[in-house]
Amino acid sequence: MTEKNRLVLAYSGGLDTSVAIPYLKDRTGKDVVAVSLDVGQGGEALETIKQRALACGAVESYIVDARDEFADEYCMLALKANAMYQGVYPLVSAISRPLISKHLVRAAHQFGADTISHGCTGKGNDQVRFEVSIQSIDPTLKAISPIRDLSLTRDVEIAYAKDKNLPIEQTEKSPYSIDQNVWGRAIETGYLEDPWNAPTKDVYSYTDDPDFSPVADEVVIEFEKGIPVKIDGREVTALQAIEEMNRRAGAQGIGRIDVIEDRLVGIKSRELYEAPGAIALITAHKELENFCLEREQHRIKTDIDKRWAELVYDAQWFSPAVRSLNAFIEETQQYVSGEIRMTLHSGRAVVTGRRSDASLYDYSLATYESGDKFDQNASNGFIEIYGLPDRVAAARDVRFGNGIEVPSDTSFQS
Numbered sequence: 001m002t003e004k005n006r007l008v009l010a011y012s013g014g015l016d017t018s019v020a021i022p023y024l025k026d027r028t029g030k031d032v033v034a035v036s037l038d039v040g041q042g043g044e045a046l047e048t049i050k051q052r053a054l055a056c057g058a059v060e061s062y063i064v065d066a067r068d069e070f071a072d073e074y075c076m077l078a079l080k081a082n083a084m085y086q087g088v089y090p091l092v093s094a095i096s097r098p099l100i101s102k103h104l105v106r107a108a109h110q111f112g113a114d115t116i117s118h119g120c121t122g123k124g125n126d127q128v129r130f131e132v133s134i135q136s137i138d139p140t141l142k143a144i145s146p147i148r149d150l151s152l153t154r155d156v157e158i159a160y161a162k163d164k165n166l167p168i169e170q171t172e173k174s175p176y177s178i179d180q181n182v183w184g185r186a187i188e189t190g191y192l193e194d195p196w197n198a199p200t201k202d203v204y205s206y207t208d209d210p211d212f213s214p215v216a217d218e219v220v221i222e223f224e225k226g227i228p229v230k231i232d233g234r235e236v237t238a239l240q241a242i243e244e245m246n247r248r249a250g251a252q253g254i255g256r257i258d259v260i261e262d263r264l265v266g267i268k269s270r271e272l273y274e275a276p277g278a279i280a281l282i283t284a285h286k287e288l289e290n291f292c293l294e295r296e297q298h299r300i301k302t303d304i305d306k307r308w309a310e311l312v313y314d315a316q317w318f319s320p321a322v323r324s325l326n327a328f329i330e331e332t333q334q335y336v337s338g339e340i341r342m343t344l345h346s347g348r349a350v351v352t353g354r355r356s357d358a359s360l361y362d363y364s365l366a367t368y369e370s371g372d373k374f375d376q377n378a379s380n381g382f383i384e385i386y387g388l389p390d391r392v393a394a395a396r397d398v399r400f401g402n403g404i405e406v407p408s409d410t411s412f413q414s
């Protein structure tokens, strides 16, 4: 078998991956195929990015518009799972890595490459997500990270780029490490590494200041089996739903997150995120589940959702465990259909109404007005039996002198 002499690089257009092109070629002797994905990150035109890869010496450079695929198959799964790592982070970067990996593997097969490269450092989660995802799809592929494995640092990169005349003047300069896609935006490093430093305005781009928000915005989102299908009566694709909510919730400053995060590699790091659309949609979806899921199914799902977020955060997107959780989550969504009304204002998305043909809310059971069908007398027997173990245990505790103490003299004045 002849050795394959091509390598596929996940190319972002930034300094790291631009320098990586000739560097990888020099170090490995392999021709570099640059692959860039549009996952709704906005910013620089992808055509510009593609041309830069070629100018840096890539033999092939191509762009994949993966926005709908990302929204439909990745963001919507995260939405159905109400995915929030540590209860606050909607897995922005964590869900894009498996999708990018899939396209990298496809490119490797198409262009006859045996190695895949990415621009991650050796300290983060993303290297693990790329490489574990790639291995899960095609275990024969090798991975290499120039920043991590060839110890490229910023000064070395710039000197190298000057030496090689690389067109890196146009690469974006930012004091932060940023990763963004349609599901949200992650901002780290720089002065934010001091956890006491408050974020400054320049950190944000998906959200406006919640302290100076415009008048309240009321929105009605209709879901079908856990997926948003209409906004204010207009049909939307998953991508359009996220984009519209990014715009509207973003204008109200919704979805800013500042958290100390437990990385998979064991480091605690300070992370800022903004995910206006994701937070608004998850808020609405959660409330619709409150309305439509049976109690025990709902309680179990809350635990499953938490595990799903942790596993996906921990690079397990393609794992058997996540596959099994997906089956559970998918099954629960059968009746998660209906409408949620929310007020978006001053940094908060507040649910103000819900309606659904599939809800388990029964007015005749819930009402305190006439028309009540709930048999209140039945509660006597229910409490009698339900409280039995506690009653028996309490009697034992009293016998042993361990009863729950109550104050002996009351301060009641008659």
Ligand code: ARG
Pocket (backbone or CB within 6 Å): 091, 092, 093, 094, 125, 126, 177, 178, 179, 186, 187, 188, 261, 271
């Ligand atoms: N800490 C987050 C995560 O692991 C965000 C990573 C963002 N990546 C970046 N290059 N800034 O999901």
